[in-house]
Amino acid sequence: MDKDIESILLSEEDIQNRIKELGQILTEEYAGKNPVIIGVMKGVVIFFSDMIKQIKVPCQMDFMWISSYAGTTSTGNMVVRSDISADIEGRHVLILEDIYDTGNSLTFVREHLLKKNPASLKICTLLDKPSRRKHGITLQADYVGFEVPNAFVVGYGLDYNEYYRNLPYIGILKPEVYTD
Numbered sequence: 001m002d003k004d005i006e007s008i009l010l011s012e013e014d015i016q017n018r019i020k021e022l023g024q025i026l027t028e029e030y031a032g033k034n035p036v037i038i039g040v041m042k043g044v045v046i047f048f049s050d051m052i053k054q055i056k057v058p059c060q061m062d063f064m065w066i067s068s069y070a071g072t073t074s075t076g077n078m079v080v081r082s083d084i085s086a087d088i089e090g091r092h093v094l095i096l097e098d099i100y101d102t103g104n105s106l107t108f109v110r111e112h113l114l115k116k117n118p119a120s121l122k123i124c125t126l127l128d129k130p131s132r133r134k135h136g137i138t139l140q141a142d143y144v145g146f147e148v149p150n151a152f153v154v155g156y157g158l159d160y161n162e163y164y165r166n167l168p169y170i171g172i173l174k175p176e177v178y179t180d
């Protein structure tokens with residue numbers, strides 16, 4: 001285990017097993033629909049590459065990159081830094097996300113993509129932290145890997161100050177690691 005990690009919340013095996021289960025559900029859901037699968041950068045990249053291999057239907061992939069105007073925590077003032085390149089009008093779209101926290105990011109991404117008139121738009125998030133949902137946000141993810149408690153987690157794409165994304169598991173950092 002990495003020296004900065006206090007405990008492992010989800011092991012590599014936990015994650016891979018759940019991705020296989022979700023893969024079966026999504027394979028059935030998207031049979032014959034040739035979906036466009038969109039990842040929200042950067043935290044999703046590791047999940048995205050494992051998840052897409054388990055969705056066994058013809059599909060296309062695309063990415064978008066969003067950020068908040070201020071700071072590292074999402075504020076609700078989101079901006080598209082890099083948009084998708086596919087034309088999704090009339091297409092079945094599945095958004096993949098690393099974690100659904102306050103809900104600001106996914107609410108913004110969803111509204112942005114809905115303006116492009118997809119035939120359908122669903123959300124699959126690896127982690128859901130419902131206890132953190134901002135007041136007034138009622139959007140639910142259609143598919144959830146794991147519900148997690150209100151703790152800051154890293155690994156498997158999730159970062160703290162851009163580090164720890166490469167850990168193959170999801171863990172909780174030791175308190176002394178935090179600098180802010």
Ligand code: IMP
Pocket residue numbers: 043074097098099100101102103104105106151152153154158159160
């Ligand atoms: P939201 O807009 O608050 O739902 O936050 C979504 C984004 O915040 C995620 O895509 C992550 O990049 C980041 N985030 C939220 N919670 C965590 C966490 O526990 N660890 C690492 N990143 C997080």
Ligand code: MG
Pocket residue numbers: 042043159
């Ligand atoms: Mg992030």
